[in-house]
Amino acid sequence: MAKVKYYYDSENLAYRKIITKKRKKFGFAFLFLLASALFGLLSFLVLLNTPYFETPKNRSQAREIENLKLRYAILDKKMDEVDKVISFIEDRDNNLYRVYFNASPIPEVERKSGFKDMNRYKDLEGYNNSQLVINTTKRIDILQKELSVQSKSLDDILKLAKAKDKLLAAIPAIQPVRNENLKRMVSGFGYRTDPFTKARKMHEGMDFTSKTGTPIYATGDGVIAKADNTASGYGNHIVINHGFGYETLYAHLSRYNCKAGQRIKRGDVIGYVGTTGRSEGPHLHYEVHKNGKVVNPLNFYYGNISAVEYVAIAQLANQENQSFD
Structure with a gap:
């Protein structure tokens, strides 16, 4: 049975029964239900973000991630x-x-x-x-x-x-002075005694001694890049650009048999032995460059010498002697 509430009427000096209107009853009921719904929704959202409650969609997403x-x-x-x-x-x-x-x-x-x-x-x-x-x-x-x-x-x-054929023709593969014209090979690639200062320094090529006027041969196909005496110490010299990163240099010439810009073939006579520039006697100073770096010319003599001749040249080249320039 519902409790009956009263209030005191001071004018009539009597207690009167409190009568609640139906509209208020419905308002209170609605507010209670609304608060309950909001509390339930909030609780549901909290549960969704805890590991203890997984929806089918969450389980599906978890499987996809794995x-x-x-x-x-x-x-x-x-x-x-x-x-x-x-x-x-x-x-x-x-x-x-x-x-x-x-x-x-x-x-x-x-x-x-x-x-x-x-x-x-x-x-x-x-x-x-x-x-x-x-x-x-x-x-x-x-x-x-x-x-x-x-x-x-x-x-x-x-x-x-x-371009293999062009490459093989361009590689400097022969001696620049023929064996029959050589007196001897004075100095090889490596550290040698400088003939002027007597100090030990890097000799970046090979020196072939021969009499003045001995023909000098292009060691590979290419284009004459230089034929002058502008580089210090080399005297009259020739630089051939063979392509594929190769260049050769021929120094101390007595005279030229080519000019800058001329295309030449391996074996062509490009100049003659001399003693111009920083030189102690008639000889050819010969260098090989690959991709801008000087390399040992001995590694390229396979085009016109025998195995026996190669061994003999290698032995001479490796001697710690004095260079001619």
């Missing part, structure tokens, strides 16, 4: 296999194809370098598995770059293969 992680792991293993194949191709490219065609190997840092743009992967940040996605994307980008570098390298090798 599936994606598994796919990324499989993709990583596949990239490992691709990386091994690319490394094998790169090794053959540097140590077989490029060696065969006398091309410089591609540096490892150029093949494996990443990208300098620090914001390249910014759009992938801020997610639960961002690092996984970023690492995989970086690997794919590096693999793509490696493939691009290797593709270009193979294009270069193909061009070299097509």
